[in-house]
Each structure stands twice: as structure tokens, then as C-alpha cells.
Amino acid sequence: MVAWRDDLRSLFTKYLIALFLAVAVPLTANGIVEAWFAYQDQRARLDALLGVEARGAANRIGNFVQGISDQLGWLVQLPWTEEIDERRQIDALRLLRQVPAVVNLMLVDGLGRERVYVSRVGLNRTEGRTDHRRDAAVEGARSRRLWYGQVTYNRGSEPYMTVAMAGNRPSVGIAVADVNLKLIWDVISVIRVGNTGYAFVLDELGRLIAHPDLGLVLKGDDEDSHRPFRAIREALGTASFATAVDAQGLAVAAASASVAGPGWTVVVVQPLAEAYGPIYAAIWRTAVLLISGLALAALLAWWLANRLSGPIRLLEKGTKRIGAGEFGHRVEIDSGDELQRLAESFNAMAEGLALSLERQERIDRLKRFLAPQVAELVDRSGDGSLLEARRTLVVALFCDLRGFTAFSAKAPPEEVMKVLSDYYEALGRVIAAHEATLASFTGDGVMVLVNAPVSADDPGRRALDLAADMQTNVQALVALWRMQGHRIGFGVGLAMGEATVGRVGNESRSDYTAIGSVVNLASRLCSAAADGEILVDRTLADVEAWRDRIVDKGSFTIKGFDDPIAVFALTTGQAAS
Structure with missing residues (x-):
């Protein structure tokens, strides 16, 4: 016993204990302090991470909703008249193609009457003129211009929302769209916080409208499925970060952000076991370092x-x-x-x-008005001056369909678009084959230039060859359309002379075109041409290769020209019977 006490009082033992305590106490205290601050830092990082994810998702969803509102805004720019406006239906159908989330779209005039209705799941109709003045969407849009309806569940499962947009004055009417919110799943499904964190969206009433598990959303207005998610939002309240219990009974950390406009809430959660996993691991590492003395190895690693x-x-x-x-x-x-x-x-x-x-972008811009091979040639040459404004000899060619306006007013939209698609496909092949320049097309009318911007050998003959091939190809379609009961024809007019050519437009969008009396003359000749007819001016009538196929039509007084103009017809025998 005395020997043992002597050992405790020895200088060796005191130094041993002192050195041990000098190292162990600071290391232990440092480990505890570091664990505490690491916990606080991790909580702050978790708060920031969840908040960033929530705000990012809210912004993306807000952009999704705002994008639909912006598209609707384009439909309420012009005032309604009592006449049938087929362009409105075409614009509405175009919006359905551009915005997959829109299921139904209704255009209401300034008097609250339905003028156009298009749908992915129902029948389209025009000029129904049903009174919708008392509809909640119409009244809401009139009072606030942009109105978001409450979320409903189509057939008890898919979440839908009605969006209504009014124009800047009553006469332009209101656009009302039914939006399928199931597409918001694309935004929510890609959000991952750690390995098991996820996000979901609630409407103002606390109902689930988006979740990575689409089956939960498709339960519709099932109160039992909404309650756990609503409880998480209630636990957050006005705070930016909170802990709660999810639908599986797991403790989770949560953050939320509001979606501007419809008033929805995006909530991002992560289980606490995973969120504070780094803290638990740090504590174990500190304990191992204190016991094993591998601090240097850990630092080096x-x-x-x-x-x-x-x-x-x-x-x-x-x-x-x-x-x-x-x-x-x-x-x-x-x-x-x-x-x-x-x-x-x-x-x-x-x-x-x-x-x-x-x-590639440069070539794509050129292909808008040049044949593909010509666009490649201009790009390889690097001569951008070919598209700059200049005065040059050019052949202007105009063509359009006869009777198309009456046809489009009576035919179904799908049939109208099918006719235009076949028509432009045939013209596009011919224009590209003759290396001409497609300057513009509007409805059924097309403007083509020959000898600009790229010079062509014998531009007059090439233009006449192009016009003849156009009649040959389109008249084949005309014959088919006539068999289907459509009274449609095709006429061409072209003229040759000096014109100013170049790009017009702004920095973001420009077209290549020609300006001058020769362009006006070609347009007037096209308007005067009957089905199967090609009308040309005197300059083109003198082209040697086609002279035996030219018929003098006499002189005509043409709008925009002081003196009578000699008009000639190029006979091809292509008129449909």
C-alpha cells in the first residue's frame, strides 16, 4: 500500500497525469464544442439547402404558371367583331400544341359570349356564343385581369386549375384555360435533397397537388392522404425552417416557399436521420480519433x-x-x-x-429564306455581304391558292392545316430544287426571289422553269383536292426587273426580301391569274427558251402603275378540270 501511494506521488506520475490531462481535456472540450458548432452549422446549412430547393421549385412552378398566363395574353390582344374570325381558332389550336398542360381553352368576347372553344378531350366549336358573363373565371378576370381558380380533381384524381386572362380593355375579351397540374410532377420529381429528401406542393386549402409519388396525388380529394402534408405546413407556419413528422411517421426537417400567383406552397423535407447523419458521423470520428490517435492521418486524408x-x-x-x-x-x-x-x-x-x-445557328438562320444548299454555300464562303441591302436584277414570283378563303371558312381546322401542309411541302421541294429564295409566306400566299441573294445563270429562264414546275406539282394536289370536294385552284404571277434586296427586321429576327415596282407588279399579276395560269411581264415573255409557250393577254391597267401594262401568259396546260 505504501509503495503504491509513493508511485502516485512520484514526479513521473504527476507529469504523466498532467500531460494526459493537458492533452485529453482540450481535445475532449474541443470535440464537444466542435460537435455543438457542427450541429448548429449543419442546421443552418440544412435550413439554407431546403430553403434554396423550395424557392427554386417555387420559381420553376411559378414560371410554369406564368408561361401559361403569357401565352393566354397573346390571345387577348385584338378586339372582337361580330364577324367570324378563323384566326382566333388557329391561334387557340397553336396554343394547345405549344402548352401541353392546357386541356381546354375558351375565348370569350367583350360581351361574355363564347366565340372559340378548343379541347384535347372534347369537341372543338366556334361561335357558340353561350353567355359566360356569370362564370367565376370571367368575373374574376374582369376584376383582376389575371385570375386563378381553386384546384379541382378531374374524375376525382387528376388536379386541374382554371386560369383566366383578360385583355387591357374589355373589347378584346377573355381567355379561359383548364390546366392539368399533373405536369408539375416533372418539376417536383427531380428535386432530391440527399438520398431520401423530397418536395411536394399544397394548394391554399392544404390539398396535395404535386408529389414524387404520383399515386398520392391521384387519390384526389382524399382527406386522409392530405392530412400529414398539411400538418407539416402548419408546423412551419411563418418560420423558414421547422421539424415535423411525415406520412410514414419519420421525423423530418422542412422548409417552404410560396408560389406567386395561385398561392400554393412548395415544401421540401429531409428525414432528420439523414439530415444530421454527418453530425453523428463526426461525433464517432472524434471518439475514434481520441482513442486511436489517428488525427494526423484523418487530416492528411x-x-x-x-x-x-x-x-x-x-x-x-x-x-x-x-x-x-x-x-x-x-x-x-x-x-x-x-x-x-x-x-x-x-x-x-x-x-x-x-x-x-x-x-449551325448561322446556317439555320439562312435556311429560313434560302435553299439548304444555298445556305451552306453562303456560310462556307463567309461573305455576309450577300445579304446586305443592294440594287440588283431580280425575278419576283408570287403564288397563292384560288378559293382557299371560302374553303378554310367551311372546312374543319384539321383539314385546312392538312391542305396547307401538303401545299407547302410541294412548293418547298420545287423552290429548293431550283435554288430559289423563299422570301415570305402568309396563309396560302408565297413570295419567291430568283437571282438574289445568290446570282443565278439566266435568272429569267430559271424563274419560268420554277413557275412551270410549281403549277405541275400543285395542280396534282388540286386534282386530289377536287376529288375530295374542295374547290381550290392555284395561280402564279412573276415579273423581272431592278429591285432593292436585303435583310429587314430587327436584331432578334430578320427576313430577306425585295422592294420595288417589280415586286408590286408580280403581286398584281398573281392576283389576276386564274387557276392553272401563270402571268408574266414583257421582260420574262422575251425569254428565248419559253417564247413559243407565251400568249399575249393584252395590256391592262394595274393598280399602282400609271400606264397600262402588257401581260402575257405562260401556257403549261396544268389547270385542273
Whole structure:
């Protein structure tokens, strides 16, 4: 016993205990303090992460809803008249194609009468003129211009919402759309916080309208399925971060953000077990370090991992930015090893992609009014001056369908669009084959230029060849249309002379066109041409290759010209019987 007491009082023991305490106490205190601050930092990071995800999802959903509102706004620009306006129905059908979420669309005039109704699931109708002045959507749009209805469940499952947009004055009417909210699932399903975190959307009444598990949404207005999610939103209240219990009984951390407009709430949650997993792991690592003394090894491992993963993260971020279209982004890594050479190769690839995209966009812009092979030629030559304004000899050709207005007023929209599609397909092949320039097309009318912007050998003969081929190809369609009971014809007018040619438009959109009396003359000749007829001016009538097929029609007084104009017809025998 005395010997044992002596050992405790020895200097060796005191130094041993003192040194041990000098190291153990600070390390233990440091571990506890670090764990506490790590918990607070993790909570703050979790709050920020969930908040960012919630706000990002809310912004994307808000953009989704705003995009629909913007599309509806284009339909309420012009005032209604008592006459039938077929363009309104075409615009409504175009919106259905551009916005898949819109299921039904109704256009109401300034008096609250239904003028156009198009649907993905029902029959389209025009000029129903049913009175909708007392509809909640119409009244809401009139009072607030933009009105969002309560969420309803179609057939008790799919969430729908009605959006109504009024114009800036009563006479332009109101556009009312039924929107399928099931497409919001595309936004919610890609949100992942950690491995098990997810997001969902509630309407103002606390009903579920979007969730990664689409089956929960399709339960419709089932109170039992909505209650757990509503409880999470209630736990949040006005706070930016809170903890609650989800539908599986798991404790979760939650953050929310409001969707501007319809007043929905996006909630992002992550189970606490996963959210605070890094804290629990840190505590265990601290305990292991205190027991095993491997602090230096852990520090070295952290340094090496950061040394390797840092450049990789830069490359990953760079890849995402390049994928998003930021081809000017460059990755800077100055490590002097393979990672630096990889970054240099990456930057060279980005530069090549930028040049390739720029060239493709340039060619695509040219293809809007040039034949594909001509567009490629202009791009390869690098001579952008070909499209600049200049005075040159040009052949202007106009063509359109006879009787198309009466046909389109009576025929179903699908039949009208089918006729136009076949018509433009036939003309497009002929124009491209003759390397002409498609200047513009409106409805059934087409304007084509020959000898601009690229010069052509014997432009007069090429233009007459083009006109003859147009009649041959379109008259084949006319014969088919006549068999289907459609009284449609096709006429062509063209003239040759000096004109001013070049690009017109603005920085974001431009077209290539020609301006001058020769263009006006060709347009008037087209208007005067009967079905199967090609009318030309005197200059083209003197083209040697077609002279034996030219018939003098006499001189006519043409609007916009002081003196009578000699008019000639190019006979092809292509008129449909």
C-alpha cells in the first residue's frame, strides 16, 4: 500500500497525469464544442439547402404558371367583331400544341359570349356564343385581369386549375384555360435533397397537388392522404425552417416557399436521420480519433481528398455550365499534372462547341429564306455581304391558292392545316430544287426571289422553269383536292426587273426580301391569274427558251402603275378540270 501511494506521488506520475490531462481535456472540450458548432452549422446549412430547393421549385412552378398566363395574353390582344374570325381558332389550336398542360381553352368576347372553344378531350366549336358573363373565371378576370381558380380533381384524381386572362380593355375579351397540374410532377420529381429528401406542393386549402409519388396525388380529394402534408405546413407556419413528422411517421426537417400567383406552397423535407447523419458521423470520428490517435492521418486524408476532388468539382461544374449553353465558360486548374491537361482539353472542347454552335445557328438562320444548299454555300464562303441591302436584277414570283378563303371558312381546322401542309411541302421541294429564295409566306400566299441573294445563270429562264414546275406539282394536289370536294385552284404571277434586296427586321429576327415596282407588279399579276395560269411581264415573255409557250393577254391597267401594262401568259396546260 505504501509503495503504491509513493508511485502516485512520484514526479513521473504527476507529469504523466498532467500531460494526459493537458492533452485529453482540450481535445475532449474541443470535440464537444466542435460537435455543438457542427450541429448548429449543419442546421443552418440544412435550413439554407431546403430553403434554396423550395424557392427554386417555387420559381420553376411559378414560371410554369406564368408561361401559361403569357401565352393566354397573346390571345387577348385584338378586339372582337361580330364577324367570324378563323384566326382566333388557329391561334387557340397553336396554343394547345405549344402548352401541353392546357386541356381546354375558351375565348370569350367583350360581351361574355363564347366565340372559340378548343379541347384535347372534347369537341372543338366556334361561335357558340353561350353567355359566360356569370362564370367565376370571367368575373374574376374582369376584376383582376389575371385570375386563378381553386384546384379541382378531374374524375376525382387528376388536379386541374382554371386560369383566366383578360385583355387591357374589355373589347378584346377573355381567355379561359383548364390546366392539368399533373405536369408539375416533372418539376417536383427531380428535386432530391440527399438520398431520401423530397418536395411536394399544397394548394391554399392544404390539398396535395404535386408529389414524387404520383399515386398520392391521384387519390384526389382524399382527406386522409392530405392530412400529414398539411400538418407539416402548419408546423412551419411563418418560420423558414421547422421539424415535423411525415406520412410514414419519420421525423423530418422542412422548409417552404410560396408560389406567386395561385398561392400554393412548395415544401421540401429531409428525414432528420439523414439530415444530421454527418453530425453523428463526426461525433464517432472524434471518439475514434481520441482513442486511436489517428488525427494526423484523418487530416492528411482530408487534405488529399480535397486536393483531388477540388479540380474534379470544377470540371463537373464546368460541364454543367457548358451543358446549359455557357460555351464561354473556362475551367482554370493550375496543378501542373494530368488534371491541368484535362482542363485544357476541356476548354478546347468548349471553344470548338461554341464555334460549331455559332456556325449551325448561322446556317439555320439562312435556311429560313434560302435553299439548304444555298445556305451552306453562303456560310462556307463567309461573305455576309450577300445579304446586305443592294440594287440588283431580280425575278419576283408570287403564288397563292384560288378559293382557299371560302374553303378554310367551311372546312374543319384539321383539314385546312392538312391542305396547307401538303401545299407547302410541294412548293418547298420545287423552290429548293431550283435554288430559289423563299422570301415570305402568309396563309396560302408565297413570295419567291430568283437571282438574289445568290446570282443565278439566266435568272429569267430559271424563274419560268420554277413557275412551270410549281403549277405541275400543285395542280396534282388540286386534282386530289377536287376529288375530295374542295374547290381550290392555284395561280402564279412573276415579273423581272431592278429591285432593292436585303435583310429587314430587327436584331432578334430578320427576313430577306425585295422592294420595288417589280415586286408590286408580280403581286398584281398573281392576283389576276386564274387557276392553272401563270402571268408574266414583257421582260420574262422575251425569254428565248419559253417564247413559243407565251400568249399575249393584252395590256391592262394595274393598280399602282400609271400606264397600262402588257401581260402575257405562260401556257403549261396544268389547270385542273
